[in-house]
Amino acid sequence: MAITFSNLHTEEGLKAVEEHLSGKTYISGDQLSVDDVKVYAAVLEKPGDGFPNVSKWYDTVASHLAKSFPGKAVGVKIGGCVSQSGAQKAEAPADADDDDAIDLFADETEDEKKAAEEREAAKKDTKKPKESGKSSVLLDVKPWDDETDMKKLEEAVRSVQMPGLYWGASKLVPVGYGIKKLTIMMTIEDDLVSVDNLIEDHLTSEPNNEYIQSVDIVAFNKI
Incomplete structure (x- = not known):
């Protein structure tokens, strides 16, 4: 009343x-x-x-x-x-x-309701964490000589684990004089993994440098 x-x-x-x-x-x-x-x-x-x-x-x-x-x-x-x-x-x-x-x-009109819903949706979108970009990387991992155990070399490579790093398929490719290199794919989240740091601080440093002489980036593609 x-x-x-x-x-x-x-x-x-x-x-x-x-x-x-x-x-x-x-x-x-x-x-x-x-x-x-x-x-x-x-x-x-x-x-x-x-x-x-x-x-x-x-x-x-x-x-x-x-x-x-x-x-x-x-x-x-x-x-x-x-x-x-x-x-x-x-x-x-x-x-x-x-x-x-x-x-x-007065009751909201349909246009007003739609506008309000769009504003709420926009607010929710801004709150969503931005997804990190990803890249596909192909590496050539070279041993010291033809006597290097390539199975242990690959185990050493795959033993490197960190957030945003995902190892993929691999194969052994003949180089010459009985020496083979390991070609291996990996996927990385760009905001979490630096390829240069991965190579310098993990793959070619102790203890993995017992098997790995050098690592080259063959291909680097954004996903």
């Missing part, structure tokens, strides 16, 4: 609202309602210090309206007239077109 007050432009009318708001934040309870907007529109200006409850309530409602319609006056349809909120509050002409009024409690 709507709550109404009369003569809100008079001291007597404001006293009634002052008493009603004693111990309350809003006209109809704990939440902003259409009653607050109607009474707010009927009060011509912010009451003075003689009406502390009304003054505090007036500021609260004005703040809500300003947040709902930032940077513009808010038209509230009251009895065929239009009242505007905040610093831009001004007396509307008596023959103001009702179509210009904004009903704060």
